[in-house]
Amino acid sequence: MAFLSYLIGGLGLGSVYAIIALGYSMVYGIAKMLNFAHGDVIMVGAFMAYFAISKYHLPVLVGVVLAVVVCTILGVVIERLAYKPLRHASSLSVLITAIGVSYFLQNSAMLLWGTDTKIFPTVLSGSLTVGSLSVPYLTLITILTCIVIMIVLTLFINRTKTGRAMRACSEDKGAAALMGINVNRIISITFAIGSGLAAIASILLVATYPSVYPTLGSMPGIKAFTAAVFGGIGSIPGAFLGGLVLGVVENLSRAYISTQLSDAIVFMVLIVVLLIKPTGLLGKKVNVKV
Amino acid sequence: MLEIKDLYVRYGMIEAIKGISFEVRDGEIVTLIGSNGAGKTTTMHAISGLLKPASGSIMLDGVELTKTPNHKIVSMGLAQVPEGRRVFAQQTVEENLLLGAYARKDKDGIQKDLDHVYELFPRLLERKKQPAGTLSGGEQQMLAMARALMSRPKILLMDEPSMGLSPLLVKEIFHIIQDINKDGTTILLVEQNAKMALAIADRAYVLETGKISLEGTGEELSASEEVRKAYLGG
Ligand SMILES: Nc1ncnc2c1ncn2[C@@H]1O[C@H](COP(=O)(O)OP(=O)(O)O)[C@@H](O)[C@H]1O
Ligand SMILES: [Mg+2]
Numbered sequence: 001m002a003f004l005s006y007l008i009g010g011l012g013l014g015s016v017y018a019i020i021a022l023g024y025s026m027v028y029g030i031a032k033m034l035n036f037a038h039g040d041v042i043m044v045g046a047f048m049a050y051f052a053i054s055k056y057h058l059p060v061l062v063g064v065v066l067a068v069v070v071c072t073i074l075g076v077v078i079e080r081l082a083y084k085p086l087r088h089a090s091s092l093s094v095l096i097t098a099i100g101v102s103y104f105l106q107n108s109a110m111l112l113w114g115t116d117t118k119i120f121p122t123v124l125s126g127s128l129t130v131g132s133l134s135v136p137y138l139t140l141i142t143i144l145t146c147i148v149i150m151i152v153l154t155l156f157i158n159r160t161k162t163g164r165a166m167r168a169c170s171e172d173k174g175a176a177a178l179m180g181i182n183v184n185r186i187i188s189i190t191f192a193i194g195s196g197l198a199a200i201a202s203i204l205l206v207a208t209y210p211s212v213y214p215t216l217g218s219m220p221g222i223k224a225f226t227a228a229v230f231g232g233i234g235s236i237p238g239a240f241l242g243g244l245v246l247g248v249v250e251n252l253s254r255a256y257i258s259t260q261l262s263d264a265i266v267f268m269v270l271i272v273v274l275l276i277k278p279t280g281l282l283g284k285k286v287n288v289k290v
Numbered sequence: 291m292l293e294i295k296d297l298y299v300r301y302g303m304i305e306a307i308k309g310i311s312f313e314v315r316d317g318e319i320v321t322l323i324g325s326n327g328a329g330k331t332t333t334m335h336a337i338s339g340l341l342k343p344a345s346g347s348i349m350l351d352g353v354e355l356t357k358t359p360n361h362k363i364v365s366m367g368l369a370q371v372p373e374g375r376r377v378f379a380q381q382t383v384e385e386n387l388l389l390g391a392y393a394r395k396d397k398d399g400i401q402k403d404l405d406h407v408y409e410l411f412p413r414l415l416e417r418k419k420q421p422a423g424t425l426s427g428g429e430q431q432m433l434a435m436a437r438a439l440m441s442r443p444k445i446l447l448m449d450e451p452s453m454g455l456s457p458l459l460v461k462e463i464f465h466i467i468q469d470i471n472k473d474g475t476t477i478l479l480v481e482q483n484a485k486m487a488l489a490i491a492d493r494a495y496v497l498e499t500g501k502i503s504l505e506g507t508g509e510e511l512s513a514s515e516e517v518r519k520a521y522l523g524g
Binding site: 161164165167168171172174175176177178179180181182183 | 338339340359360361362363364365369370372376377378379380381385388389390392393437441
């Protein structure tokens, strides 16, 4: 029973990674860049939810909506101001800019909201007990949210006109433009979706680990990036699977091997997978096109 | 219909197009021939808005295209079949065709045109659920043409449709180009295969390292000594 409960806990953690990884992977798939500021968007979402719920005592749902709206706008604005001018620059310049944006967001948060750790209030307690197994409702909701997001996103990408245009942009932006697709608009939509998802992840994260501070996004950001690479960056099911596997491996190694070593084990698994399959679990071969 | 005046296009410091002027009139097939690196693709990209010209003007029915955002050009009636086909390999044939109609909103019309291009290219109908990347070169060329037709263009630009195809397929493709033209679509055809292109063209221009060196009717250029030497193998 202990094993099962660690496994479910791992799936909960993995669901948060998966939701963040989806944003990383979608942005990579379409804008062909690693948005290292993605983790810091999570931090902003967590602060928004904290202020709404803890400081202004607004309903939890209002906190969620506020976080999603602010992060979505933030993601689009970051892309417009920082990345769009670099559309034709080298990928190294873009990467350095993304790291710069990440520090900018962290330092702005320190300046605006202080460096002290704020405690996120308990928004959902209690557990579902089946026999001797007891699973927190929060974990169940986290896993469920991840599954719903995954299904809706897959339908959106595969079945809608905008989704088709996103896939076209990910293959060949020039040809997409020849179809009359506004490529800049598609990139904006991608950042909006990724950042909106980051906001949802941020709330699930701080509801489980209730500390809110300016660098809170770094570690989950790196883990989610790992999950995206692990699953095959650019692939949506890959991000989902990568996130879940990562969460489970991390939780089980924390439980059975060592808390200190769990992160090292996670990265070791990543390296082994990439050695065997360089494109990640579900990755396709990278299209090299001009 | 399409009028290019004093067009200059640069890649950084390299001047690829050095002040060319030409026009395509309603209902014509006009061809732009020239050897590899002459600037044919650069010209096509400038017209479709993929490249911003350094100076000059590109008018489509009186509207300045150099001032129009590239995603609006398709709905103004100009489509391009790009060099190397550039179909969306991971999407199905039908999804590629629907992307061709991306700028349109008339659902019934789109369905009608789908039926129409499947009639024109029956091989695409058989393969409509297949990823475009699994098609042969000739089929991909047909898909790229059908995809461009899905936007219902007044003028269709084609960049080396014969590239990499067998002589038999090239013949078939050129027949289809003539059929499309007879249906009322104006055509600007770019080719290295000068013989075939001149045979179907009403008028032609020769592009040489970014400049137009000769112009005339298809027959005139086919008969011209210079063209025969340089492009038709003597
Ligand atoms: N992306 C690019 N960057 C720099 N130079 C280019 C680029 N594309 C084409 N060129 C140069 O511009 C000239 C014209 O190329 P292009 O238009 O592709 O010729 P064509 O289609 O007639 O073969 C060539 O000298 C080519 O090397
Ligand atoms: Mg060319």
